[in-house]
Amino acid sequence: MDVIPSVCKNNGRRKVSKDVEMDIEYLYEAVPQLSTVFHIRDKIGEGTFSSVYLGEALMADGRKEKFALKHLIPTSHPVRIAAELQCLTVAGGRENVMGVTYCFRQNDHCVIVMPYMEHQTFVEVIGLLSFEDVRQYIYHLLKALRHIHQFGIIHRDIKPTNFLYNHLEKKFALVDFGLAQGTADTQMELLKVVKQKTQKGGGSVGKPETSNRKRAPPDLTSLVPPPQTHSHPKTSAPHSSSSTSSSSSTKPTAKRVLASPVTSTSRTKNTKDLSGLCRTPRAVFGERNLNSCAPARTIDPTVELVKPSKTEDPANRRFISIPRRPLPVRTPVNNKRTNPTVNLGLTCSCHTTDRVCNVCMSRKQQVAPRAGTPGFRAPEVLTKCPNQGTAIDIWSAGVILLSLLSGRYPFFKASDDLIALTQIMTIRGSKETIQAAGTFGKSVVCSRELPRQDLRTLCETLRGRRPSPDDEATPQDYRDSPVSAGPADEPSGRGGSEDDRGLAEVGVQDERGWNQVPDEAYDLLDRLLDLNPATRITAKQALEHPLFAGL
Template sequence: MEAAPTGQRSSHQSVEKGRSRHKIPRDVETDIAYLYEVLPQLSRIFRIIDKIGEGTFSTVYLAEAQMTDGSRRMFALKHLIPTSHPVRIAAELQCLTVAGGTENVMGVTYCFRKEHHVVIVMPYMEHQTFVDIVGSLSFEDVKHYIFHLLKALRHIHKFGIIHRDIKPTNFLFNQQRREYSLVDFGLAQGTPDTQIELLKELLGLDKAPRSVFGEKNINGTNSHKPGTDKVEGLLLKTKREEVIPRKIVSSKHRSVPVRTPLNQKPKAPAVSPMLTCNCFMTDRVCNICLSRKQQVAPRAGTPGFRAPEVLTKCPNQGTAIDMWSAGVILLSLLSGRYPFFKASDDLIALTQIMTIRGSRETKEAAKTFGKSIVCSRELPRLDLRILCETLRGLRSWDDASLPAEFQASRNPAEVKQDAGSPARKRMSSGSLRSIAELQEMGWDKAPDDVYDLLDKLLDLNPATRITASMALQHPLFKDMTV
């Protein structure tokens, strides 16, 4: 990156100059001023314009810089939260530098660091918000979208990178230019044979014990340990001020209280691991459940996009979890419904998956990775084409016979009109478009191939779920260059 210094300016002047061109909220102004304060070197190169994204572990800003040739370019500045573990930060940078910049994967331009504040500078890609366009995309748009997402996944999986947070907001899309970019490797892990050295470090960190009900968050501790010199080596390649390691005390897991006589230590329940749990569907926790060992398994990702093996805390998770998430995105694109799955916890999320894929099939798949699922009632497997076409508005709700869970997706106006005009032009709950409009967008000619690919992406068994390389060879993409 060759940017001409813009001259030292105060934080207040920088923000005011930004406001003159783009009106921003007062709280965003405060955040920008704070970023200039903690990383003063930013003000010599960038004029931060706005906050364009905010997540659990980072905040993203839009900034402008004047290049040495006199031109002005836009950049995305990702400010990582101060408690981020140094190995996690360096691993994200290594993913971007090794795998980024090609095949629809975002690259890195620069990195700033002062003490525990880190800002990753990336090219800014103008893009549309997924929720605003999901109902307006033609079938051809959807075909290109999923094709380019699969290309990005094939590329990072080749390096042994598991993204772990595939979702529309992490796959930027410019509809007019048909440009795509996979971003945010903050939760990435490595496969056993990963080519990203620092992801191997994370494998060791993620194996520490944690509660079965919670996820170990290595971003919550930042103590300097032997072996993190690789981290310093990578970060030293960027211009920064001296790093001051910090120690943060992490909270301990809470244990289940057990009543015992005074001055007597509680004994571990003596039960056989082969016994069947007897507290199912009761309001108590039995000794068998209390005696079980804590399960250690990554559980990162965004609710609604987590694969079944993540929801059931399977310890052996691979690149297949990214493929499941890609399948959920395709399910939204084909149905016009976003988000498709919306659950408050993992059990409800698993139930929603059963509603689509069937309870018997889900239980059978769970057995293949050593998990047992109990379902109170039988849920049939749904036909994916009928499901998507009904939600989009190409089929009658009366003809589809979908479960009651999907009745909430219906447009209230549609329900009212159903009684008086059964043959009317139906509207999709996701896109609210007429049959004529949907036909013009090519949705009435969507081939069986796309639903076959969807079925393979949403394979409940990660061992047989289609890979990105195999998906790109699918007949759906026979007229596209891989």
């Protein structure tokens, strides 16, 4: 989805490329009001549904202030745009959740103005964080999740690029509610509309529409207060497209009258009563309608066919049907293919085979939300569970904590949902995954059993603080082995080797507190990555975890 990536180098004074200049000019033309308030300096982010720009505005007190301008693509659904604005206005501006300052709309273009926060990318800081930094990071992320979950908001796209982090100033901000949905008791009225449209249409309202039908966007500017600026926006006529100008009435009035239903009831000598034609089933190309249940008509076999003479006037010709024997009454034929009636409670037996059984064919296709970023989707999302709640955000937060404790980002990276589910099994265990899937009505089959891994052993191995399982030591051996690779007074004989650099890296990690990671950190990680959403820890419960004692 849409993100606000890293801060511009040199406070945004880097050289702007030609493509960015063209995008800025296009934005000025699409929304002329922006030029009266903002000086757009750079393009700082681009996603599937929007682009983010850095703009400066001269405030009333004479100072310049930076803002992030999020330009949504013109095909975004108006309800989705309004729902995102409602999340920002109601829940934003506090508890580490980004707020909104203003909103511009011109025809089908919408620009959301938000405060700009200088931050670093997750990739830049993940190798520099101490354990205390990680503790603070995950604490403030859970704090933001607790806040939005209290309003019944499911973010659906929790990932590091959507949680801005300023390492120096210790600032945090949760952004991008473009995929947000509401819970059953949500306080966001527009999220209820989004949920109804998603359930009715079977898709996500946030996806671009392919229809060319014009629609009137809602009044989005009434949701937010205007900013304080040094000048008033200039009045400019909105740009009118060619389709708007061509929508005027240019067709003759007579055609409209002919297109309307016939309301006259008068009949003349040559007119016929056509009212019954739409009710009576008509045969196609003269064949008998086998779908009709009407009894067959009996015809007198003595009636003979009278052939018209060649000199007869065609206008006065009379045709008499050929005498035929009555056709046998046939049962109505239904050409539509119907699935065989199968007990839906039966267990499928076609897995690991090259066929599809009738049990699978008789099941209806299940539609469930899949919005989110690959690698951060919860198991219930990957298995298309229809009942998805705020627990999917908690799972994503657990994946972030797993990356922070292991030093690996991204941790999960899969091309499809099945591979993503397999990667989860390698960490949490196949047996546990199958059992958890059964709790929310899903059946998962794995070709072989995958054991559940110890999270501390996994993270410390990936950080280089433990020997790799590929070494001669067994997992039980290196689980209790010392941190250092060997005695400190033993010379390696290879000055500047990889072993020395590894020891130096371990020493740096020790200075950052990675040699004293408490068990509470991995206990919280285990509860965040609970495969069962019903028993997964909530954001409110996680903030009361012993790991955050003193915060």
